[in-house]
Amino acid sequence: MTELQFNSWQTIQDEVLRRIHVRDWPPGAVIPNEADLAKEFGCARATVNRALRALAEAGILERRRKAGTRVALHPVSRATVDIPIIRQEITGRGQAYDYRCMSRSVTRPPSRVIDRLGIQGGVDCLHVTALHLASGAPFVFEDRWINLATAPDAAEQSFDALSANEWLLANIPYTHGDIRFAAEAASEHDATVLETSHGEPVFVMERVTWDHDRAITFARLCYAPGYGIVTRFGSAP
Amino acid sequence: MTELQFNSWQTIQDEVLRRIHVRDWPPGAVIPNEADLAKEFGCARATVNRALRALAEAGILERRRKAGTRVALHPVSRATVDIPIIRQEITGRGQAYDYRCMSRSVTRPPSRVIDRLGIQGGVDCLHVTALHLASGAPFVFEDRWINLATAPDAAEQSFDALSANEWLLANIPYTHGDIRFAAEAASEHDATVLETSHGEPVFVMERVTWDHDRAITFARLCYAPGYGIVTRFGSAP
DNA sequence: GAGTGGTCTAGACCACGGT
DNA sequence: CCGTGGTCTAGACCACTCG
Structure with missing residues (x-):
């Protein structure tokens, strides 16, 4: 209902992180699917996809077809290490x-x-x-x-x-x-x-x-x- | 010329990696822009973007607006480390x-x-x-x-x-x-x-x-x- | 100023995998 | 089966930055 504008994928990512932090979506919970989130945020599904995929790559979300997207139950910290010459x-x-x-x-x-x-x-x-x-x-x-x-x-x-x-x-x-x-x-x-x-x-x-x-x-x-x-x-x- | 089908972004990524490996595009070289690659591969620019962005996140390519995309000069190995509970x-x-x-x-x-x-x-x-x-x-x-x-x-x-x-x-x-x-x-x-x-x-x-x-x-x-x-x-x- | 990547859209089809 | 994410498209506008 709150049709506030979340146009960029980073804005959406921040909002998703906020909901996770305030335990709106606690660890293990299934979050709404991409289509619903796109409707709520007033943007295209591809934009939601971009935001959620980045969070999944960071280990914060777990995504599976049909099963949906859920907040990771065992929060691993995924660090990237650069090994130079x-x-x-x-x-x-x-x-x-x-x-x-x-x-x-x-x-x-x-x-x-x-x-x-x-x-x-x-x-x-x-x-x-x-x-x-x-x-x-x-x-x-x-x-x-x-x-x-x-x-x-x-x-x-x-x-x-x-x-x-x-x-x-x-x-x-x-x-x-x-x-x-x-x-x-x-x-x-x-x-x-x-x-x-x-x-x-x-x-x-x-x-x-x-x-x-x-x-x-x-x-x-x-x-x-x-x-x-x-x-x-x-x-x- | 070779209008072979490179429809998926992973296929494109593999092809880009191959050209880097065979020194078609040596370290430091600027590669064609997204629009040209899309035309060559016969796909949408977004698909090329997806492939190149992933390689940039892996540290293999460096991308800058206007300057274009180039093969990383100092190949760093970017490793991801999972730190569990x-x-x-x-x-x-x-x-x-x-x-x-x-x-x-x-x-x-x-x-x-x-x-x-x-x-x-x-x-x-x-x-x-x-x-x-x-x-x-x-x-x-x-x-x-x-x-x-x-x-x-x-x-x-x-x-x-x-x-x-x-x-x-x-x-x-x-x-x-x-x-x-x-x-x-x-x-x-x-x-x-x-x-x-x-x-x-x-x-x-x-x-x-x-x-x-x-x-x-x-x-x-x-x-x-x-x-x-x-x-x-x-x-x- | 102009070329390049960055991003968004609206729609579509597909592959996987729970039920 | 059929819902969900995964991906592709064609087009568009924008932001950055190099020359």
């Missing part, structure tokens, strides 16, 4: 970037890596280790295995000056990847490279990158003590 | 959830917390510490400060049986939050509670939750050794 991450902080390749060899990877890459035994991989420095100080130690069956051109790269991180991104297309964040104790080798102590807590990021069903590379990034990842969830500034 | 995280692994409140008091927070909450000095907060257990083993230690100016009802809660984590989510609406992941050495107290050793690496998540410009709560979650966060980026399975 290491060079960008360092120069973005106003620090000087430096790179040092530490080893390069073609070997059969340990079973731990074979499992992550999902490859058959006996496949040789290119193993590269390198250090990325920020203003001269060790920033992150990169321990990477490249599947030569997927990225054969990598065999001709020395990675002396250009990091595998950047070369792969610039030359090998990927479709998706897995990431794992964890806290680990610095190994003897990690500690030496990062100029810290054995057993010191280090932030570790492990990434596997894929091109469709073919594994490209597995990387273990071991960050110097003090590193952290910052991110946000929700909409407002 | 702790109870859900544990029961979702098929383990039994248990909760133990360890302390509760109204105090003035340390300056470190005051800074994160962005509040004026002299404001009292509710300080709650608690342990969440998975199948009887310590899982995560929660050290939380609740801003009573924003959530006054919290003062009447004992948090003996229901964790602050769940009570807040169910009773205090929020709009957004900040998250920080890091690796730290377990303090003497952390170690005792988590049944590990002093100095052991632990995964730490710090969260500040807001309702518009009012801080609700700051939580430091200290996970038992071995914990990690897994996530994905990109589109394919």
